[in-house]
Amino acid sequence: MTIGARVLKTGMAVALAVYLSTLLGFPSPIIAAVAAIFTIQPSISRSWQQITDQLQTNFLGAAVAITAVKLFGQTAIAVGLVCIIVILISIRLRMENTIGLTLVTVVAVMEANQEGWLFALQRFSMVLTGMGAAFAVNVLLFPPRPRKQFIEQVHQAYSQLSLLLRMAISNEMKEDIHRKETEKLHHTLLKLQERYAVFEEERALLPSRRQARARQLLLSKQLIKVLSQGVDLLDVVEEHYFSAPRAGEWAQRFDSQIEELTKYHEQLLLKLEGKMKAHVSIEPEEEREARLIKQLTDYLIEDPDEHKRLVFVASAIFEYGYHLRRLDRISDQVLQREEAETEEA
Template identity: 75%
Template sequence: MTIGARVVKTGLAVALAVYISTLLQFPSPIISAVAAIFTIQPSISRSWQQVVEQVQTNVLGAAVALAAVRLFGHTPIALGMVCIIVILISIRLRMESTIGLTLVTVVAIMEANNQEGWLFALDRLLMVLAGMGAAFAVNILVFPPRPRRQFIVQVHDAHAKLSLLLRMAISNEMKEDVHRAEKEKLQGALGKLDESYRLFEDERPLLRKRKQAGARQLILSRHMIKALHKGMDLLEAVEEHYFAVSGCEAWAQRFDQQIEELAKYHEHILLKLDGKMKANADIEPEEEREGRLIEQLSDYLHRNPDEYKRLVFVASAMLEYAYHLRRLDRVSDQVQQRRETDAPA
């Protein structure tokens, strides 16, 4: 079991929040610690957004709680009704992620005595702000999130798993339990990539030049994920349709060679993006070979359409995978050229 950076930062944020609460002589550090836990996010942009939304909903929740205490007192029914109102308001404002901490603030305010009033509410809000400030500072200063670097590592990891499964798909030499386990790992890796892409979308660079570079990187990242998903679709097509065809062994060498070539092309694109390929290296496979495969398959279909029609699904997935690899190759070239143009002389 490994301890991730976010786990360590959560612990540090809680410790810092408690320390600040003690330093400012707050009556209890619990609310600050809870606020710090809720504020730690996988990216700085999300963490800042969480701070802004938490401040808004906590101020609103505190106001509703104060009004409810004056109108209805400290009854359990009043507390439950206020919680319902605060939840509905947060959902209406599309700030669902702030509900937990806002309810903590509401409960803390409503359990106070009437005499303390708005001063008690202000005290509780300051505790929340102290916790959020501690978490935000820790998130920036300690192991700051680097989603782009993590994304590239995840892409290579997903491609390594995909390449292994594709190269063994036609030969069917891998043990079934091993194949199943590797496929589950690949699906998990693709899920992490989708989450990383959503983190990219949340980023909001301040400088115009950084915004343009970020937009280009976002487009490239989307094509990288798309190519991996299309490779996964090809793997699914082979498993579902290829082995259901009687006499599929006649196509084994042709399909295996084509898939091997596409997996190699995918690998070379990633190496080129890492700057590990020569500038003049010709890595794109011949489209004529794909055309010949389609012609041969069409000829077989004319002879016996019922027997070989399921091979069309495999060929279609293969061609779509090749199409998206070529798109990724072109986009990567454009992004790299623009990056070199923008680089200072």
């Protein structure tokens, strides 16, 4: 078990919130600590958005809570009704992620309002203190690096995918191991898509960086697309190849084609890291694909219905190769543009 940066930052944010609560003379640090826990986010952009949303809904929730206490008093039914109203308002404003902390504010303010306005204001200040502590920690300590984390997860997903692809046709891996590795790959791909969503939310402040960021987003999207096509190829092989009659006759051809594309995939990742020599041709020969298509066409003429499952497998292989070549072209464009910008600077 590893302790991630977000786990550490949550603990630090809570500690800072408790310290500030003591420094400011709050009667209890609990509310500030809870606010800090709710505010920690995986990116600075999300943290800022969380702060702005929380300020709006918490201020609105505190106002509704104070008004409700004045009109209906502090009863259990009144607290429950106000919570329902605040939830509906938050959903209406499309700020569902702020509901938890807003309800904490509502309950704290309604419970304190019987002591007077100043006491209720103090409770609201506790919430603001926790939010501020969390934002400060998230920005200043171990600031999120979604791009770096995204690339690391791309390499992790490729390692899992290449292992499965290289043994897909030969079927040498034990079934239970294959199942576990496939589940791990799907989980990694899901995390990768979530990481891309975080990366996509980041905003470039300088106009010159916006174009570079747009290129990186296009490249990142294609990296995910290539991995997804590799996963689709695995699924197609499992579903159709082993059910096809006389599939063994095509084992070597399919296996060598997948091996070549897997190597191509690896070389593309190395090129993006700057580990490949300049102007080295790494694209597989298209003549091999053309030969495979002709051989498969001739084979299908014998009995189209019997051999059509092999078409599905070949189609998935060609689709994987198509998206790899597209990734190659996008990579060249991004790298060339980055080199040009470096020379201009």
